[in-house]
Amino acid sequence: MPMLNVNGTELHYEDTGGAGEPILFSHGLLWSTRLFDPQVDALRGRYRCVAYDHRGQGRSAVPSVNAIDMETLYLDALDLISKLGLGPCHFVGLSMGGFIGMRIAARRPELLRSLTLVETSADPEPLANVPRYTLLNLIARLAGLRPVADPVMRIMFGRTFLSDPNRAEERALWRARLLENRRDIWRAVNGVIRRNAVSHEVPNIRVPTLVIVGEEDVATVPAKAERLHQLIPGSRLARLPRGGHSSTVEEPSLVNAALGSFLESQVRRPPASSQTG
Structure with missing residues (x-):
């Protein structure tokens, strides 16, 4: 189990190695490197694929703080890139x-x-979501994830994935992975609920950017992706006809096609720091 001392903590990571351009995969709340298995499997022959668990999640160390804030996770990622020699890399979050x-x-x-930005937003957590997410987080902290598994599954996955009788085994797998979270996951959840907006910063982004969103995402609705697309100059937007908040596993072929095409278009393009104009 590869672990790396990063920014004062221990992070678990997985590295395919290889001589290709590096891709760093950064997962969503309640999950781990497993969220990107379909993408790593598809891309590892051409790229060096690295995925890691955020502090307080997966197999990484858990800090004794009330909320794992996004600025700390940002610094973790910077140190990880530096220590693994990944820069400049493709980043998929x-x-x-x-x-x-x-x-x-x-x-x-x-x-x-x-x-590449998948099912995400530059805004703070919508106020309408905060009371419900705070209650779910309190229950999980006191009693574990099992009592809240059903509502959390409906947040994390779209209706197509949740209702397809042919995908019952996959649903069971991801429900089991959800239940594997330790009770101290509440620290990471607090960080997401209390996060600050970065909408004032994203217009400064000049690296080539792809925004992906599933039409069935109820956690970060497609309108949020549209807003990102409008805020980030020159970005591309891919709206998937299906897929919820975990589209990388719900609709892997659609995500892989959009991501693969985007990455291929960046071949031989110089890093952002060497571009002019």
Whole structure:
């Protein structure tokens, strides 16, 4: 189990190695590197694929703080890129991973070749969501994830995935992975609920950017992706006809096609720091 001392903590990561351009995958809340298995499987022959677990999630160390804030996770990612020698890399972030990717692209563009934002937003958590998410988080903290598994599954996955009788085994797998979260996951959830907006920073992003969203995402609705697309100059937007907040596993072929095409278009393009104009 590869672990790396990063920014004062221990992060679990997985690295395919290889001589290809590096891609760093940054997952969403409640999940782990497993969220990107379909993308790593599809891309590992051409790229060096690295995926990691955020502090407080997956197999990474858990800090004793009330909320794991996005600025700390941003610094974690910077140190990870440095220590693994990944820069400049392609960054793929889903939801929470996108919060981190936007900060890197806006503040440290020389570290990125491209940015892919999946099911994410530059805004704070909508006020309408905060009471419900806070209650779910309190229940999970006191009693574990099992009592809240059903409502959380409906947040994390779209109706097509949840209702398809042919995907019952996959649903069971992801429900089991959800239940594997330790009770101290509440620290990471607090960080997402209380996050600050970066909408004032993203217009400064100049690295090539792809925004992906599933039409069935209820956690970060497609209108949020449209807003990102409008805020980030020259960005591309891919709206998937299906897929919820975990489209990388719900609709892997659609995500892989959009991501693969975008990455292929960046071949031989110089990193952001060497571009002019």
